[in-house]
């Protein structure tokens with residue numbers, strides 16, 4: 001049995017990791033979709049698909065399941081998104097998501113969907129992590145060690161801070 005789990009993973013954090021651990025108890029193989037693969041260098045999506053491939057690959061490599069990491073670009077047409085996903089991924093039997101739109105699109109396409117209660121949702125949100133990085137607060141203990149290493153390797157914290165400065169300038173019109 002093969003599962004599919006898509007997220008933006010901006011960045012991949014301990015909540016994602018926990019969800020993946022639960023999923024691999026149920027499946028033999030797992031396809032991890034890197035969503036919004038074409039987006040990078042924005043406050044909401046600071047990391048490129050390639051950088052996220054590194055984060056996710058390293059964060060799941062010691063798990064007891066075969067994993068495939070596949071970048072998937074957004075499509076301006078939700079009604080055919082599931083076909084788009086299928087066209088890019090190994091065949092899968094069940095999709096895992098807590099995202100209401102993703103759940104709905106898979107259900108309408110006749111794909112079994114399973115969710116999981118969000119793990120420490122209040123802290124483990126990408127938005128919260130990005131805020132912590134911008135304001136110089138602790139963030140590294142909320143992501144797998146390997147992910148923190150990737151963020152350091154690509155000087156990711158500095159990138160997020162710089163992008164946030166650009167956003168602030170655009171908002172005030174300076």
Ligand code: NMN
Pocket residue numbers: 006007008009034035036037073074075076077078081098099101102105
């Ligand atoms: O659950 P999150 O982390 O939000 O990830 C879902 C991913 O799936 C996002 O990258 C989102 O953009 C993507 N998605 C894309 C479409 C589309 O391109 N029409 C539809 C549903 C979800």
